[in-house]
Amino acid sequence: DTQLTQSPSSLSASVGDRVSITCRASQGIRNDLAWYQHRPGKAPKRLIFGASSLQSGVPSRFSGSGSETEFTLTISSLQAEDSATYYCLQHYNYPPPTFGQGTKVEIK
Amino acid sequence: QVQLVQSGTEVKKPGASVKVSCKASGYTFRNYDINWVRQATGQGLEWMGWMNPKSGYSGSAEKFEGRLTMTRDTSTSTAYMELSGLRAEDTAIYYCARTHGDFDHWGQGTLVTVSS
Numbered sequence: 690d691t692q693l694t695q696s697p698s699s700l701s702a703s704v705g706d707r708v709s710i711t712c713r714a715s716q717g718i719r720n721d722l723a724w725y726q727h728r729p730g731k732a733p734k735r736l737i738f739g740a741s742s743l744q745s746g747v748p749s750r751f752s753g754s755g756s757e758t759e760f761t762l763t764i765s766s767l768q769a770e771d772s773a774t775y776y777c778l779q780h781y782n783y784p785p786p787t788f789g790q791g792t793k794v795e796i797k
Numbered sequence: 798q799v800q801l802v803q804s805g806t807e808v809k810k811p812g813a814s815v816k817v818s819c820k821a822s823g824y825t826f827r828n829y830d831i832n833w834v835r836q837a838t839g840q841g842l843e844w845m846g847w848m849n850p851k852s853g854y855s856g857s858a859e860k861f862e863g864r865l866t867m868t869r870d871t872s873t874s875t876a877y878m879e880l881s882g883l884r885a886e887d888t889a890i891y892y893c894a895r896t897h898g899d900f901d902h903w904g905q906g907t908l909v910t911v912s913s
Contacts, residue, residue: 783896
């Protein structure tokens with residue numbers, strides 16, 4: 690199975706900061722990677738698919754990049770409502786798909 | 798619009814089974830796999846298994862093999878996830894998700910609490 694390693698596991702940043710989260714795959718997965726935002730009590734929300742395509746309705750401050758084994762989710766200007774846990778998901782080797790361990794983003 | 802609506806909160810005793818439903822609307826149910834994911838308190842998202850609604854074929858993560866059954870009713874566009882032999886560590890929120898490559902639409906989640 691393809692393993693995904695996310696870093697950091699948590700971060701704390703101020704409103705307006707630029708924030709980046711990395712997801713590394715144990716083998717090449719082309720661009721078969723998505724990013725999700727998960728707030729407590731809510732369903733996960735897809736932000737990015739195909740590694741870099743922005744989901745309709747998602748603010749443009751979110752962006753994704755990368756291919757094969759290294760991927761990045763960037764929030765260009767952090768907002769208070771971005772406080773959540775973020776996960777990457779690979780579906781290249783589906784099934785099974787695999788999630789990263791998650792990155793908890795807190796606002797200072 | 799695509800919607801997945803799950804059944805409500807469940808409280809079960811250890812050793813019991815739980816069956817969670819996921820009713821799909823706004824798309825052709827048979828054309829997309831349904832996956833099940835759970836999140837225990839303080840833990841990350843954990844993939845459990847998948848089902849193809851057209852064929853009924855399914856597969857589960859190794860840790861759930863023998864305990865997890867996924868079925869569907871195509872007449873009502875509803876997928877079901879049944880987990881047996883419940884233990885305290887199965888206490889979690891369970892989600893269904895439509896699969897189009899990745900998971901593009903999710904149900905609202907079903908809290909399952911396992912407690913004696």
